[in-house]
Amino acid sequence: MPWELKSDRPIYTQLIEQIELMIVSGVYPPGSKLPSVRDMAQEAEVNPNTMQKALVKLEEDGLIITHRTSGRSITEDATMIERAKTKLAQEQVSEFLEKMQLLGFEQHEILTIINHMVKEMKK
Amino acid sequence: MPWELKSDRPIYTQLIEQIELMIVSGVYPPGSKLPSVRDMAQEAEVNPNTMQKALVKLEEDGLIITHRTSGRSITEDATMIERAKTKLAQEQVSEFLEKMQLLGFEQHEILTIINHMVKEMKK
């Protein structure tokens, strides 16, 4: 988890996205404990306030539960996590298709291109 | 061209992307004249300084040419535009595939999903 943070967008939104990604991909399994705000901030090399801001948002979304003085953990609701994963995937696909169409590619061209690039990646 | 500007990223970078998109997709054909900075700024509902910043960057990239007192125009080098289009497409595809893999999808799953969604869009 190399915490890829760019400077072209607010850091806290990037933290939200990356932590969410770690949750839905199973890096942090349902019910597992998260490191403390301070530890996560140090790990990501950001200010604790910034990490806090990201975690609060994830809690509002229901993916994370806060236990006041004993840290935070991932929700045990595996269905909710699966739903988040599906939603993220659909967003990715539709954004991708929309962008490619704006670029001027027809649907069959898009399929051809992506088939070709997937084959490339298998090497 | 409804100038979709969100507040989660610098506006001038979004302007760059959208103008580039209009160039490679042919909204602004090679050699055609661009509206003045002030007009484009008003059209996009941004400050002229912000639009200026975006146009300067596009000129550095070679897609736009400045004629000091008679406005700007799109480059007549169609090859360069085609190259930009291809580059943008490849970026879209690789970013998409990378994100889907991070989400935990296998390559054959990605192909299945996108085939399915393309069929949906044809309706």
Next chain:
DNA sequence: ATTATTGTATTAAGTGGTTAATACAATAAT
């Protein structure tokens, strides 16, 4: 020649994100 339009530059103010340095309350660990 005069006027209008072009890109460009400057200065000041406002805004939001980030960092830093602290502090506090609750409670788990000892």
Next chain:
DNA sequence: ATTATTGTATTAACCACTTAATACAATAAT
């Protein structure tokens, strides 16, 4: 009981982006 760790809150400073208002030089249009 005491200590350490937890999330949380506050304040100030800094920085990049954005807007606003204005001005200037070059030149196309009249």
